[in-house]
Amino acid sequence: MKLTFSSVTILPCTVLLFVIIQPSFQYVYSCNSTVACGCSSNAASVTRIVGGESAGTSTWGWAVSIFISGTSLCGGAILSSSWIITAAHCVNRISPSQVYVYAGSNTRFSGQSRVASSITVHSSYVSSTKLNDIALIRLGTALTMSSSTVSKICIPSVSSTTLSAGEWPSAGLAVVAVGWGTLSEGGSLPSTLQQVTVKTIDYRHSTCSSVLNNRQVQFCAGISGGGKDTCQGDSGGPIMMFTTSNQWVLVGVTSYGIGCA
Structure with missing residues (x-):
């Protein structure tokens, strides 16, 4: 089994447990094209419950690949x-000039290229426990949002209570997670963006409670059985849910886990 965690300032932190069972059926998410966020130019076709597959072209327009210090790969999502x-x-104690963001392409490190101008790490981030494992990157030059391949993810509206x-x-x-991480632990990077569907897990579940540091800012997600999951290089990538208003909303970002499938 796989666990991945993350944190949020404007969103709750996320803990992901990614494990896949047998293939299921494809589900097409047709979003509301009139909304300002959470809708890409093409509908997302996702294998329900199973996940672990290449994403369709222009289905996750907010997904970005991030190249850090010339060596590291992380994911991210466009807020604006x-x-x-x-x-x-991914970016703690890294100079903004060493962070390159690539948007509008399913191929890593391609599409619109931008250099960070500033990095804001959550003020309560704890590296040892990955609590509040959230950061914001400001781009030196704004993305061209008029491009059909680029869009922004919606921010959830959740009460403090x-x-x-x-x-x-x-x-x-x-929930759906996307990223360019390795397909197996220590393996090679895929050439295109990958997507996986999992379910959120009750924080009292034994698999989750043993690794959850703070359920107010983290959560677990996954499916038992074995298979594909998030892996090295998926950190920072968006974890999303599809709402009744036919929009994709960010519920967290991939942070850490236990091995890969």
Whole structure:
């Protein structure tokens, strides 16, 4: 089994447990093209429950690949033309000039290229536990949002009462994670963006409770059985849910886990 965690200032932190069972059926998410966020130019076709597959062209227009210090790969999501959200551990203590963001392409390190002008790491980030593992990257030059391949993810509206109770997102919710991480532990990077569907796990579940540091800012997600999951290089990538308003909303970012499938 795989666990991945993350944190959020404007979003709850995320803990992901990614493990896949047998293939299921494809589900097409047709979003509302009239909304300002959470809708890409093409509908996302995702294997429900299973995940672990290449993403379709222009289905996740907010997904970005981030090249750090000439050696590291992380993911992120577009909040606006000038702001990217990612995991704090990806960019903590890194000079902005060493951070390159690539948007509008399913191929890593291609598409619109921008250099960071500033990096804001969550003020309560704890590197040892990955609590509040969230950072914002400001781009030196704004992205061209008029491009059909680029869009922005929606930010959730959740009450402080719900967040303090650790009841969001609710257990059993289907969420999708995307990234350019390795397909197996220590393996090579895929050439194109990958997507995987999992479900959020109750914080009291034994697999989750043993690794969850703070349920108010982290959560677990996954499916038992073995298979594909998030892996090295997926850190910072968006974890999303599809709402009743037919929009994709960010619920967290991939942070850390236990091995890979």
